[in-house]
Amino acid sequence: MKTGFLAALLALAAGAAQADVTIYSAGPGGLIKDLSAGFTAKTGIQTNVFQATTGKVMARLEAEAANPVADVVISAAWGTATQFAEEGLLLDYDSPNAATVPDYLKMPGAVAQGVAGLVIAWNPASGTPRPSDWADLAKPEYKDLVTLPDPAASGGTFTLVEAFVANGMTDVLEGLAANGAIVAGANKAALNPVLQGAKAAVFAGVDYITMGAAAKGETVEAIFPTSGTVVAPRPMMILKSTENADDAKAFVDYVLSEEGQAMVAKVFLMPSRTDITADRPLIGDLKLLPTEGAPAREAVLATFSGLFN
Amino acid sequence: MISAHPLALSLRGLRMAYGDQVVLDGIDLDLPKGQVLALLGASGSGKTTLLRLVAGLLMPTAGTVEIAGQTVAAPERGVVLPPEKRGLGMVFQDYALWPHLSVARNVAFPLEMQRLPAAERAARVTQALARVGLGDLADRRPSELSGGQQQRVAIARAIVGAPPLVLFDEPLSNLDRELREGMVEDLAALVANLELSAVYVTHDHAEALALADRIAVIHRGGIAQLASPAELIDRPASAAVAEFLRLGTLLPARCSDGEWVIKGTDIALGPGPDAAAAQVLLPERSLAPGTHGPAQLRAEVRSMQVRNTGFALSLTIAGTDLPVRLLSAHPARPGEMLALSYSPDALRWFPQAG
Amino acid sequence: MAAGTAAAGSQGSRTFLWVSVLGLLLVVALPALFIVLVAIFPRIGSGSLAAPFVHLIDTLADPDLARLGGNTLLMGAGTVSVAALLAVPLAALRALFRVPGALLWDVLMLVPFMIPPYIAALSWIMTLQPRGYMEQLTGVNLGWLLFSVPGIMILMALNTFPVVYFILSRTFETVGARYSDVGRVFGAGPWRAFARITLPLATPGIAASLLLVFAMTIEEYGTPAALGRRIGFEVLVTGIENRVSEWPIDLPGAATLSLVLVTMALAAFVLQRWLLSRRDFRIIGGKPQMIVKRPLGGWTVPVVLLFALVSSLATLIPVLAILASALCRTISGGLRPANMGLDNFAALLDAGGSGLTALGHSLALGGGTAVVAGLLGAITAYAVVKGRGRMRGFLDGLSLTPNAMPGVVVAVGIILAWNQPWLPLSPYNTPLILLLAYTCILLPQPVRYANAALSQLGDNLEAAAQVSGAGANRAFLRIVLPLIAPSILTSMILVFAVASRELVASLLVAPIGFETIAVYIWRQFDQGSVGMGMTMAFCAIVITTLIPLALIAVLRRLSRQGAPGLHPA
Known part of the structure; x- marks a missing residue:
């Protein structure tokens, strides 16, 4: 009986090993599933997907460094791409489909799959007035009713805090801390209490997650603050160690194709290509806070934990 | 299993030490086939150690152990047979019945180890249980039996395989006096009927005198005297033996x-x-x-x-x-x-x- | 066996010693070794031995370490205390008295094993936080208690106390009332007889199970992550997890913190060994005894109420909260009839089969792990308890090590060990790697259970088998194994339950494209489908509870006469 079980496991393993392009992707899982299915349907090339958080993807890459398995990596933090590029891990590829991707969403070795924006995720049933800007959440109406993701765990929140530091807006964060806002782990951990009504709003919610929840019928609204926000492009990279460079390139082409970008738009991410429309505000519609002049990552995180601990 | 060799057990120069601490030394003895040897001694004298050496549950430091002519332990020659290769029967002080097996399965165990066919096994188990007077309790669990009955099961298990040598480790010390006296008689009859060769460890000289053909008085890790019961009482070899036997x-x-x-x-x-x-x-x-x-x-x-x-x-x-x-x-x-x-x-x- | 040694016959089981040594080296020592290596050589992941010790010293000199370590000890000690408080009285009552509905309580106490801790924490949050299910139903919330250090301890104790309950009720059953009866004859009241005689005799079980709870607690990630982070209560495991899962990744730092954690668990283990070595606790001699339980008399109603209270806290509330979340179409809709339905269940059965596939994977892996870990654990415990020599301490320590290695660290160690390019054959990227990971993480459970059972087994039972002609291996298989089988079975069920829902290691080492229950649930949460995740969690809990129960029912039927004390856990 035991040998039968082992044989079954090995058979499963063999099935997994035959695929051609191996993709490590940060969430959302539905998107990468659709993209790889569409890619296989179009090109006949099989795919293998490992999907987890950006952190888990990076941890697996690091542990596998001696014998890399992945061909394509999609993360939710642009900083991972700049670091990999510095370490010389990336294969430079300029996809023909990236022509309409703006320059700030590509670099040698990486191109954005799509872009997420940061919002206030507000529960209209919470009995609080609708906030319109970040500073509103420091008002007494929201006392003890705000969560925010930990910038150490959420790349998006980090970018927002970075922008606040760069633009001298840390008083907003001070006000939040004084108003009893709690730091609640990663993005999902911050959103769930808002959905149930334990909290009224997420400061620095992720737009596509919030919109996705609203589309499922949850009572929650994504509000783009009037003073501006930041975006988090999701880099897509081909590792230099790949043995399937052609297939990997084909996959990048597919994600940047009209069909692929439509899938990106379907999960409420902003498409990287400016010529693709989506049923949500696009990058061009947003007021963006610059992050130039911000100190190093450790300094930003230290400022933040100084305020909240 | 019954061997033609005239000696059921023969010990030569047996020595057992843990580091510097000598437990047994200079043990020489022979047990003719069909006889019962009692190892008599106070607690701590080394008699149980000697029995466990014979059983193979302990290994000697030096000397030889022969069972029915076969050398089972001779460390100097690199012979160290584990207990299961010695073909013995043994009755433990705490009976050591296996609580998860029925009485019959307990008794059948040594035969299963000999790979006897099931039919013969069943017949011999029935016979062994009948001999100890427990024929109708075969399907019970050991925990359902009284102390005396558990003791009889343990004896049945020890004799069922007709071993060339049966070892008894203070088998009656857990029973009350009346039961003990009855059991001594039953055991003596059983041993005589089956013509068993046996080594019987006890600290009770009455048991030893009643059951044994020869008695080895163990004192401080050595044999103080080896003699027949009558000889032992009549001519104790030392004051210590006389004192231990409470002769006067x-x-x-x-x-x-x-x-x-x-x-x-x-x-x-x-x-x-x-x-x-x-x-x-x-x-x-x-x-x-x-x-x-x-x-x-x-x-x-x-x-x-x-x-x-x-x-x-x-x-x-x-x-x-x-x-x-x-x-x-x-x-x-x-x-x-x-x-x-x-x-x-x-x-x-x-x-x-x- | 060398000539001239004063060895007991039972040491003849060399085979088992070597099976155990090889198994442990492969399953435990190898990943652990790579963790040590990565702590010393930060670049070992890319095959380089550059900059040795630099990172180790940095991490150990970090003042944060004292805070994390202190919090970990505090949480471990607190949880052990609460778990003991809950479990010891219940176990004693269950073992020594005829408690009405005993089987039902056993089954209910079994369920917390089947609830993944992260799911349990989430369900408690959704129940107790402001506007949670409790406030929706009764108008009060207990958020203040939940998000506090005592709250974390209580929650973790509710998850882990069944370990103590099951080990101890077996121990108390074996000790029975006969020794305390002796005490009563000599003038001790019932309480004193229990405190002075029964309780001390149960020391091996108490020490082993509380140690297990301590180790499980300091290694647990889900609850401190869900609750502790909110109140700034960080422990070593969350510190480790942060270093592994938050970019930029710090594997050497995580490895170093893991070594601190392992040291803590080993210290607890040394303490346990010291406690046990001072006395002999063998109580199953060769004289089999009947187990007789007493009636409760006037205490029946209070005792039943106590069992009902504890089991509903540990089982009913979390399971109902999970079910409620599974039945709600949206979380923000709350517990209104209009918001409730079976949509999530329909979607789970229907969703292109991926949910069902994940279930199948997890059940197969859980079963496989239970068999492998159960056997290896039994053999290891045997080699440790009945064997001799220096190997014993080494084996015992090694078999406990995984208890202190957080799942995520085991996962990293396994990837580092098995993804070396020079390996001609590797289970990496096959489901076998999960089997290895789960066996490593869960091995301490069967080892502890078997250990407690074996140290109560008289030596003569085995000696009798050997004298009867059974070799060491057969004596083990025919006599020792059946006698410790109830304990091994209990631990295997535990292993099955935990392996079939393990999350942190699965997420990292799962072969590409291979989903298990926990990974599926996690992905659902990640996509914002809390309801779908909870639906899967509910189904998994039901299935992982029913399978062992069915198994036990079959076994009980097969052995009607029953080995003493085979009860469903």
């Missing part, structure tokens, strides 16, 4: 001018060995009340116990603290002086240096 009173004696007297008194003891001092065994069974014997003593009654076989008197030899025990047909009062007679031939002399 050990009197300190001194020889002055060719006359032996009890030390510190002028009570004469008759002719003795050629030495200055000795211990003298005055056997209890040689004493009789009255003045009819060839030699006499006076003793004072200290206490009396009523027994179903008579009156057990505790006395001291007049003018000394030396205790004497006597089973008398008549009661006596504490303080009363009695005359005791004995035969000087019955005295056993153990000369001492100095």
Whole structure:
């Protein structure tokens, strides 16, 4: 009986090993599933997907460094791409489909799959007035009713805090801390209490997650603050160690194709290509806070934990 | 399993030590086939260790163990057979019945290990259980049986495989006295009927005397005496053996001018060995009340116990603290002086240096 | 066996010693070795031995370490205390008295094993936080208690106390009332007889199970992550997890913190060994005894109420909260009839089969792990308890090590060890790697259970088998194994339950494209489908509870007469 079980496991393993392009992707899982299915349907090339958080993807890459398995990596933090590029891990590829991707969403070795924006995720049933800007959440109406993701765990929140530091807006964060806002782990951990009504709003919610929840019928609204926000492009990279460079390139082409970008738009991410429309505000519609002049990552995180601990 | 070899067990120069601590040393003995050897000794004397060496549950430091002519342990020659290769039967002090198996399965276990066919196994289990009088309890769990019944199961398990040698490790010490006496008789009958060769460890000399053909008195890791029961009682090899067997009173004696007297008194003891001092065994069974014997003593009654076989008197030899025990047909009062007679031939002399 | 040694016959089981040594080296020592290596050589992941010790010293000199370590000890000690408080009285009552509905309580106490801790924490949050299910139903919330250090301890104790309950009720059953009866004859009241005789005799079980709870607690990630982070209560495991899962990744730092954690668990283990070595606790001699339980008399109602209270806290509330979340169409809709339905269940059964596939994977892996870990654990415990020599301490320590290695660290160690390019054959990227990971993480459970059972087994039972002609291996299989089987079975069920829902290691080492229950649930949460995740969690809990129960029912039927004390756990 035991040998039968082992044989079954090995058979499963063999099935997994035959695929051609191996993709490590940060969430959302539905998107990468659709993209790889569409890619296989179009090109006949099989795919293998490992999907987890950006952190888990990076941890697996690091542990596998001696014998890399992945061909394509999609993360939710642009900083991972700049670091990999510095370490010389990336294969430079300029996809023909990236022509309409703006320059700030590509670099040698990486191109954005799509872009997420940061919002206030507000529960209209919470009995609080609708906030319109970040500073509103420091008002007494929201006392003890705000969560925010930990910038150490959420790349998006980090970018927002970075922008606040760069633009001298840390008083907003001070006000939040004084108003009893709690730091609640990663993005999902911050959103769930808002959905149930334990909290009224997420400061620095992720737009596509919030919109996705609203589309499922949850009572929650994504509000783009009037003073501006930041975006988090999701880099897509081909590792230099790949043995399937052609297939990997084909996959990048597919994600940047009209069909692929439509899938990106379907999960409420902003498409990287400016010529693709989506049923949500696009990058061009947003007021963006610059992050130039911000100190190093450790300094930003230290400022933040100084305020909240 | 029954071997043609004349010796069921033979031990030569057996030694067992944990580092510097010597548990057994210089053990030599032979057990002819069909006989029962008792290993008799106080607790801590090494008798259980000796049995476990024979069983293979312990390995000797030196010497050889032969069972039915086969060498099973000879560390110097690199022979160390594990217990399961020795083909023994063994009864443990705590019975060691397996609680998860029925009585029949417990008894059948050694036969299963011999890979006997099921039909023969069943027949022999039934036979073994019948021999110990438990034929109708085969399907019970050991936990449902009384102590005496559990003991019988353990015995059935030990004899079912007709082993060339059966080991008994104080098998009756967990039973109450009445049951024990009954079991001694049953065991003796069983051993005789089956012509078992057996080694029987006990600290109870009554059990040893009743069951054994030969008794090895173990004292401080060595054999103090190896003899038949009658010989042992009649001619103990040392004062220590006599004392352990509770054969009688050990009197300190001194020889002055060719006359032996009890030390510190002028009570004469008759002719003795050629030495200055000795211990003298005055056997209890040689004493009789009255003045009819060839030699006499006076003793004072200290206490009396009523027994179903008579009156057990505790006395001291007049003018000394030396205790004497006597089973008398008549009661006596504490303080009363009695005359005791004995035969000087019955005295056993153990000369001492100095 | 060398000539001239004073060895007991039972040491003849060399085979088992070597099976155990090889198994442990492969399953435990190898990944652990790579963790040590990565702590020393930060670049070992890319095959370089550059900059040794630099990172180790940095991490150990970090003042944060004292805070994390202190919090970990505090949480471990607190949880052990609460778990003991809950479990010891219940176990004693269950073992020594005829408790009405005993089987039902056993089954209910079994369920917390089947609830993944992260799911349990989430369900408690959704129940107790402001506007949670409790406030929706009763108007009060207990958020203040939940998000506090005592709250974390209580929650973790509710997850882990069944370990103590099951080990101890077996131990108390074996000790039975006969020794305390002796105490009562000599003038001790029932309470004193229990405290002075029964309780001390149960020391091996108490020490082993509380140690297990301590190790499980300091290694647990889900609850401190869900609750502790909110109140700034960080422990070593969350510190480790942060270093592994938050970019930029710090594997050497995580490895170093893991070594601190392992040291803590080993210290607890040394303490346990010291406690046990001072006395002999063998109580199953060769004289089998009947187990007789007493009636409760006037205490029946209070005792039943106590069992009902504890089991509903540990089982009913979390399971109902999970079910409620599974039945709600949206979380923000709350517990209104209009918001409730079976949509999520329909979607789970229907969703292109991926949910069902994940279930199948997890059940197969859980079963496989239970068999492998159960056997290896039993053999290891045997080699440790009945064997001799220096190997014993080494084996015992090694078998406990995984208890202190957080799942995520085991996962990293396994990837580092098995993804070396020079390996001709590797289970990496096959489901076998999960089997290895789960066996490593869960091995301590069967080892502890078997250990407690074996140390109560008289030596002569085995000696009798050997004298009867059974070799060491057969004596083990025919006599020792059946006698410790109830304990092994209990631990295997535990292993099955935990392996079939393990999350942190699965997420990292799962072969590409291979989903297990936990990974599926996690992905659902990640996509914002809390309801779908909870639906899967509910189904998994039901299935992982029913399978062992069915198994036990079959076993009980097979052995009607029953080995003493085979009860469903």
